[in-house]
Amino acid sequence: MAIFDTNIIIDFLNGSQKARDVIDKYSGLESAAITSITGYELVKGLEEEHKDMLLSFLEKITVYNLDIKAAWMAGELHRKMKASGSSLSEADLLIMCIAFSNGELLVTQDRKGYSRIKDDRIKIV
Helix, strand or coil: CEEECHHHHHHHHCCCHHHHHHHHHHCCHHHCEEEHHHHHHHHHCCCHHHHHHHHHHHHHCEEECCCHHHHHHHHHHHHHHHHCCCCCCHHHHHHHHHHHHCCCEEEECCHHHHCCCCCCCEEEC
16 A cells, blocks of 8 residues: 555545556555545545545545654654755655555655655655
8 A cells, every 4th residue: 555645635636647647556546545644634634525525535545643662763864864964844744654664655746845755765756
């Protein structure tokens, strides 16, 4: 299974064939997953007329939550990145660590955010 970053899900919900192809390639919709952080980001930017579509989508996928294992990993990584002068947004850091702590691949279109992280568990498409 793969965990998809917010940008891919937004594009998918907006009807992007590229996003659908990415989801199909890495998991298929029936096995797609997001994090609760992505869920928050989706709801935060939700336009009222898309509410039913988002709810229907969320009912079909797996949602991984922030647990203490992922929080610990994110906290340690944040400290290391800060000490080295590097950074990643809080949301991106949490999404990544939720994926990693669950042994999942993170699939994203966010080159700017994740290109600084050299890890085979991140696939930038």
